[in-house]
Amino acid sequence: MYDAELMAVATGAAGTLVAAIATSGAEKMRLKVAQFFRRATPDQQRAAARAVDDTAAQLTSPSPEAQALAVAAWAQLIAQYLAEHRDVISEVDELAVPTPPASKVWNQRNTGTGTFIGGDVHGGMTFNYGGASDGGR
Structure with missing residues (x-):
């Protein structure tokens, strides 16, 4: 399991990212996600790209449950990535x-x-x- 600080950062970034996908759309956020996960394994990069599309699809029905599920999924992806690449924790704000x-x-x-x-x-x-x-001017 991840430490409390890491999960707090990941959950905060996940919530803001889900909100950004909902307001800006998947296309605009896909590049940010790809840039953030640039050091990830190819499987992790594919999972992040797929998560952008999944999140956009989940958010077509404006239910609080859909948003909560999307935030939880992103928190896990971001926490796993940050655990492996602690040096990108300063970039998590740019992701959102x-x-x-x-x-x-x-x-x-x-x-x-x-x-x-x-x-x-x-x-x-x-x-x-x-x-x-x-x-x-």
């Missing part, structure tokens, strides 16, 4: 943090002549949808 959405940028350029208020119009706009703020 969802990846920010990719920024979508559209550029629009307006140029024209004709009947405009105040004369000709020249200029453009840039929409940065879903990206980080640029500090008010």
Whole structure:
């Protein structure tokens, strides 16, 4: 069995990971899980990848039991991995943090002549949808 500290870390990470899979989806979290389990055996890596899909399937029915089962399964996977690779315990927080959405940028350029208020119009706009703020520029 694993020590109490290890299980506490694994259970906390598992709960947050299950919530991230529920909100961000399996596709976005699959890469994080693969990165975290990079030192695992091929069997452990396959089990983690399968667990992402299993968790997403379990969470299609919003029952507390399904979420609790998913958290317990992830806690065991994470605890086993951390027991074998104690040096990755500092990375467990990154596993649970969802990846920010990719920024979508559209550029629009307006140029024209004709009947405009105040004369000709020249200029453009840039929409940065879903990206980080640029500090008010």
